[in-house]
Amino acid sequence: MTRRTLWLIGALLVALLSALSIYLYLKAQPYQEVVDHGPSPAAQANPYLAAEMFLRGQNINVAHAESLSVLPDIDPRQHTLLLFNDRSKMSPRQVDQVLNWARAGGRLVFVAESLWDEKTAQSNDLLLDRVQLQQFMSKDLKDPPAATGEDPYPNLTKLYLEDEDAPAYAGFDPAFHLHDPENLAQAWANSANATHMMQLAYGLGSITVVTDAELWKTPAIAEHDNAWLLWYLTADTDVTLLFNTEHDGLATLLWRNFPQAIVALFALIGLWLWHVGVRHGPVQAPAPSSRRQLMEHLRASADFILRHNGQQTLLQALQQDVLRRARRRHPGFEQLNVAEQWLVLSRLTRQPTRAISQALSPAPKKHLSSAEFCRQVAHLQTLRNAL
Structure with a gap:
């Protein structure tokens, strides 16, 4: 192959590459794509992270805790305590501690956790019983309140305020209903057939009871007037949000990180139990001493x-x-x-x-x-x- 032929082949390759580059340049168009990686680890660990960020955006100081041990350090004046955690193990002493804090001027907002039992005349929620409110399933109401006129949003809870023509709408779970047998509540919010929020004065402070707090979790807080309602209940105060952050237990962590060691440990325990266990069959008599010379x-x-x-x-x-x-x-x-x-x-x-x-x-x-x-x-x- 002569030098001239090599030059021609090289020039042809360069021309082809140039033509391909020009074609790709003319046809290629840049675009943007948003990749959703899901919630961040902080959002996964704190279901009320969006609620905290919203309140901070309204110039409200927000802190969260995982137990009532922080309550003695919280000044009740101009402070709101949001009890959104599981209170099934709450002791009578802790109930007194929370109510005394509210009586001294604090705002208390908590979720009714248990249904009223007609037979025992109580529920499993000590705090709810102490404020003399009761919770039922909406479907079990004997005389549900009749809806007046056509309600375009029967499943939404409506809160009416003075000097406002239209109510605020909140997305409480319509399956639950709050009942006030002693007529202690001074304000409330209803859906078409049930009551989902009640507010009553308590000493120098106030207590607000809601049927659920799911409307303030991510992403439900962005729906309807859910965020505004949370601001309305905590306005002009500092806020402490009390909830349980879900952590993996010790057994789960050990199994996740050391499965082989755990299996080996159980195997050793089984062998040890087999070793010390009672043998089956007749007991062998000891050999006579005369045969031990x-x-x-x-x-x-x-x-x-x-x-x-x-x-x-x-x-x-x-x-x-x-x-x-x-x-x-x-x-x-x-x-x-x-x-x-x-x-x-x-x-x-x-x-x-x-x-x-x-x-x-x-x-x-x-x-x-x-x-x-x-x-x-x-x-x-x-x-x-x-x-």
């Missing part, structure tokens, strides 16, 4: 070796033991020849050389008689005991 064990061991390894193994073991003791008694014994070793052993054991040579001679491969085997063993034991 050392001599019997030694004889049984020797008989086992004799049956499996033969006479030579036992004789060689005794001979090695004799020589080992001789090396300990006479340094350099292993460097002597056999005759000299026999002389040393004769001097140490005071046995004739002939007896020593017979005892330490290599064991014959043929099978010895019982008498001859016992005699050979006796000679070796005599030598060993003399050393």
Whole structure:
């Protein structure tokens, strides 16, 4: 391929790339896309975060807490306490503490949590019982209030104010109804067939009871006049919002982060219980003490070796033991020849050389008689005991 051909191919490639770039430039159009990543971690941890931000935007100081332990530090004057948490474990002492705080001039807003029980003449909500209000299911009302005229929004709660032609609309759950048997309430708000908010004076302060607080969570607070109603109940005061932040329990966290360790722990516990558990079957009787003599064990061991390894193994073991003791008694014994070793052993054991040579001679491969085997063993034991 000539140089001119290479130049032509290169020029053609450049022209094609340039044409493609111009085409893409003319056809490509920029655009913007919004990606919804869902609520932030702060919003997930605090369902009333939007409510807090809205109130702060109205120049209201807002703090939130998770227990009533902060109540002694809150000045009731010009302060609103919003009890939106679970109060099923609220003690009578805590109820007195909250009501005394409201009586001293605080504004208290709380959610009625339990239904009135006609049989026991009480509900499971101590705070609701103390303010003498009752909560029922709207569908269970015997004589529901009749709707006047055509109501375009029967499920919305309407709050009428003085000097206002139209009511404010709030999105309370229409399934619940508040009842005031003692006619203590000074203001209230109704939907078409039920009452969802009542307000009454309490000492120097006031108490507002609502059927639910879901309308002030994200994103419901942006609907209807829900945000305005929250501002109306807390206007010109500082606010403390009390609710339970949901946290994973210790067991959940341990299982999420250490599942293998937990499985291993339960396995060890199971094995330990199996180990200490009662065994099934008859209990084995202890062996009689007469079968626990050392001599019997030694004889049984020797008989086992004799049956499996033969006479030579036992004789060689005794001979090695004799020589080992001789090396300990006479340094350099292993460097002597056999005759000299026999002389040393004769001097140490005071046995004739002939007896020593017979005892330490290599064991014959043929099978010895019982008498001859016992005699050979006796000679070796005599030598060993003399050393």
